Amino acid sequence: MIKLGTSLITDIATNQIRIETLNNLTDQIARAHEKKHVIVVSSGSIGLGLSTLNLAKRPNEMAKKQAAAAIGQNKLMNTYEKLFNKRNITIAQVLLTKDGILSEKGYNNAYNTILTLLEYGVVPIINENDTIATEEIQFGDNDNLASYVAQMMRAEMLILLTDTDGLYTSDPSIDPYAQKLEVVREITRDIELSAGVTNGRCSVGGMNSKIQAAQRALLHGVPVTIASGFDTSCIEKIADGKPCGTLFIPPGGIFDELRR
Numbered sequence: 001m002i003k004l005g006t007s008l009i010t011d012i013a014t015n016q017i018r019i020e021t022l023n024n025l026t027d028q029i030a031r032a033h034e035k036k037h038v039i040v041v042s043s044g045s046i047g048l049g050l051s052t053l054n055l056a057k058r059p060n061e062m063a064k065k066q067a068a069a070a071i072g073q074n075k076l077m078n079t080y081e082k083l084f085n086k087r088n089i090t091i092a093q094v095l096l097t098k099d100g101i102l103s104e105k106g107y108n109n110a111y112n113t114i115l116t117l118l119e120y121g122v123v124p125i126i127n128e129n130d131t132i133a134t135e136e137i138q139f140g141d142n143d144n145l146a147s148y149v150a151q152m153m154r155a156e157m158l159i160l161l162t163d164t165d166g167l168y169t170s171d172p173s174i175d176p177y178a179q180k181l182e183v184v185r186e187i188t189r190d191i192e193l194s195a196g197v198t199n200g201r202c203s204v205g206g207m208n209s210k211i212q213a214a215q216r217a218l219l220h221g222v223p224v225t226i227a228s229g230f231d232t233s234c235i236e237k238i239a240d241g242k243p244c245g246t247l248f249i250p251p252g253g254i255f256d257e258l259r260r
Contacts, residue, residue: 003146007163009044028235048072095129147213161229166246
């Protein structure tokens, strides 16, 4: 299961799609799809809608966020469809809310729909249903949504792709002595503090939300990798068990011998 962050999909300076990056990621996903079922959770809808509304950054008003999401989601899915069509892969849009999948009926419906799509060889592209969501847009993020879906679908691994190449002991943009953590076997208080905060203009979450998502996934036995989606072979490296980003290993899991 692969989550693509806003910073990968959109250039925050222009709020336009990073088409070369997305094309490369689509190519890697297509190759992974040849061997395994792949689910994609994609951010980016609000960011892509901002330019149409002549907004330079993510607005505070809920109605404007939802309007941007409605516009941007259409742009996002049109782009994905073109890119995956070139690779003869059918995709499906799946819009979820946390409230929806936390109810028994919503959970079962989402699970059965996604499972059926996978059985038909379709790649589900999941995003929050921002047009009707409120709390999710204001306080949530797609990292946590991805962890819920990974848990629900019993994913082999949750890959959180962003614009940084893993988790560091401190912010590498300001601390020259920051060190990347290759493997994390326990999310301690120090790990949580090292996540810092996000400074993105058009995205939410940041490393803090990725740590929260990792905690939830690990509790259900799903290993997690945080890596840079700008690495043109990141998905292939992770699939092959090669070092890439930061690997979070569930206690006693089958990944416990990796990278030793």
